[in-house]
Amino acid sequence: SQQGEEDPQALSIQEGENATMNCSYKTSINNLQWYRQNSGRGLVHLILIRSNEREKHSGRLRVTLDTSKKSSSLLITASRAADTASYFCATDSPFEAGSYQLTFGKGTKLSVIP
Amino acid sequence: KAGVTQTPRYLIKTRGQQVTLSCSPISGHRSVSWYQQTPGQGLQFLFEYFSETQRNKGNFPGRFSGRQFSNSRSEMNVSTLELGDSALYLCASSPFGGSILPDTEAFFGQGTRLTVV
Numbered sequence: 001s002q003q004g005e006e007d008p009q010a011l012s013i014q015e016g017e018n019a020t021m022n023c024s025y026k027t028s029i030n031n032l033q034w035y036r037q038n039s040g041r042g043l044v045h046l047i048l049i050r051s052n053e054r055e056k057h058s059g060r061l062r063v064t065l066d067t068s069k070k071s072s073s074l075l076i077t078a079s080r081a082a083d084t085a086s087y088f089c090a091t092d093s094p095f096e097a098g099s100y101q102l103t104f105g106k107g108t109k110l111s112v113i114p
Numbered sequence: 115k116a117g118v119t120q121t122p123r124y125l126i127k128t129r130g131q132q133v134t135l136s137c138s139p140i141s142g143h144r145s146v147s148w149y150q151q152t153p154g155q156g157l158q159f160l161f162e163y164f165s166e167t168q169r170n171k172g173n174f175p176g177r178f179s180g181r182q183f184s185n186s187r188s189e190m191n192v193s194t195l196e197l198g199d200s201a202l203y204l205c206a207s208s209p210f211g212g213s214i215l216p217d218t219e220a221f222f223g224q225g226t227r228l229t230v231v
Contacts, residue, residue, distance in 0.1 A: 033219060033220075035222075040202060040225075040227070041224050041225065042118075042204060042222040042223050042224040042225050043204065043206075043220075043222040044222070045219040045220065045221065045222075048219055088157065090157075092218075101147065101159050101162055101170055101172075102147070102149075102159065102206070102220060103159065104149075104156060104157035105156070106156040107156065
């Protein structure tokens with residue numbers, strides 16, 4: 001089942017603009033992560049935010065987390081054509097036997113037009 | 115450090131056949147997870163192995179199985195293939211997994227694209 005739901009499903013912007021993607025989830029989490037996937041290839045880890053953190057930055061990326069609303073947002077500033085990809089949020093929930101399982105949303109497809 | 119390696123990259127199989135996919139994690143990583151990605155269902159967790167033990171399994175039929183070897187390399191097997199098994203299968207490794215180090219990113223391979231005809 002999908003834990004996270006990204007919004008919007010698709011986003012098209014001009015190069016240089018900012019892109020904002022949102023993610024909502026359902027259960028308690030250890031952390032929330034954002035991944036990027038280029039055209040049916042593997043996922044690349046972008047950033048991890050812990051459940052006790054509210055905001056985190058990495059280069060042009062800014063992630064916020066609101067555990068009371070069970071939501072997160074990813075902001076990409078000054079977008080580039082190379083940012084064109086699908087973006088997924090993933091939550092790492094506590095599990096029996098200490099297992100490690102990421103639960104992904106369905107992703108936001110970002111198109112950055114040169 | 116070499117990344118996560120999945121082989122083969124592409125595979126075409128016929129309904130009813132079985133298939134084995136391989137994943138070599140990053141050196142030193144002990145947790146290997148498998149995910150299935152389809153346009154309709156998105157990314158779905160299959161199972162996770164840690165030190166040769168399956169710790170958790172997703173909601174998939176018993177036709178999907180896996181194992182992990184002492185060197186942490188993992189294989190997954192799908193028997194009696196169905197058309198709906200066509201998907202991108204992704205393997206991810208992490209150093210320890212959530213039980214020891216909860217704030218751990220997963221490193222993904224490029225995936226194996228399986229087409230069942």
